[in-house]
Amino acid sequence: LTGGVGIGLLAVVAASLTMGGLIGVLVAKLKLPAFIVTLSALFMAQGLSGLVIPRGQQIFLMGGFFQFAGSQKIFGIYLSFLFLIALCAAAYVVYNHTRIGAAIIAIGNSEENAKLAGINVDRVKIGIFMFSGLCSGFAGIMLSTRMGFVQPGLDGNGLLLDAIAAIIIGGTLIQGGRGTIGGALWGIAFIGIVNNALNLLNVEDVWHQVFKGVVILTALGVNWLLWQSRQSEAH
Known part of the structure; x- marks a missing residue:
């Protein structure tokens, strides 16, 4: 260097x-x-x-x-x-x-x-x-x-959205208490595949964010249901 x-x-x-x-x-x-x-x-x-x-x-x-x-x-x-x-x-x-x-x-x-x-x-x-x-x-x-x-x-904001999506899709609970390295890596891979697929399909950039937002909300909903289930089991 x-x-x-x-x-x-x-x-x-x-x-x-x-x-x-x-x-x-x-x-x-x-x-x-x-x-x-x-x-x-x-x-x-x-x-x-x-x-x-x-x-x-x-x-x-x-x-x-x-x-x-x-x-x-x-x-x-x-x-x-x-x-x-x-x-x-x-x-x-x-x-x-x-x-x-x-x-x-x-x-x-x-x-x-x-x-x-x-x-x-x-x-x-x-x-x-x-x-x-x-x-x-x-x-x-x-x-x-x-x-x-x-x-x-x-593209700091775009990368931020990708990072949030990858972590949530990987199974990390926003409430804390659960998360894995493998899950995070899977989330990163999934977002990379989605970005590549959207580019190959010539989807307009504005729809990229819409699609990712839907994916985040869906993954967040699944994680919330899992968290609620775990809380019920604990009690």
Whole structure:
């Protein structure tokens, strides 16, 4: 890596960790709604990016690291996809086979019970949001290598809708207490297949959002029914 590229990548990582940590503190210490705080952070980040780079201006990323990471294939598979699989595998191990994962599940089920079990709920929450911020920064880097350029506010809202849809379709309960790495990966794959199918069918962009909205509402309804069923069984 050249000095400029290396410093730029480190700045992305640092900014992602900082934003994730800030969101975590607001959610854990001030008890603010996580979804609203995260959404607000998205809008702030988009606005701040427009201050650094004039809105609409594209910065093209040529050669070196970006060309390698964006086009490199191993056994015919793009490097970015292999990174995704490796990250999901690591997350699966942590989530299902470590004390940290057990603490995350316990907090999702009941924060009060988690506190009684001796878990530092605030610390775990902040750590989760920092890890989420780091993943977001890494995803931004990999997306820029595939596109070959960066642009302030580029389709941030569209990607947000895809992320929400993927998580809900993957079976994660908005109310908390249930979610799996495999389910999230399935949700991502499903949204990718839907996007590709809509493009191949030449469906207008405006209908993309309508269709995704219907999919989210349907998946949310199914998840709510499952949550209600689980609550009834618990009582």
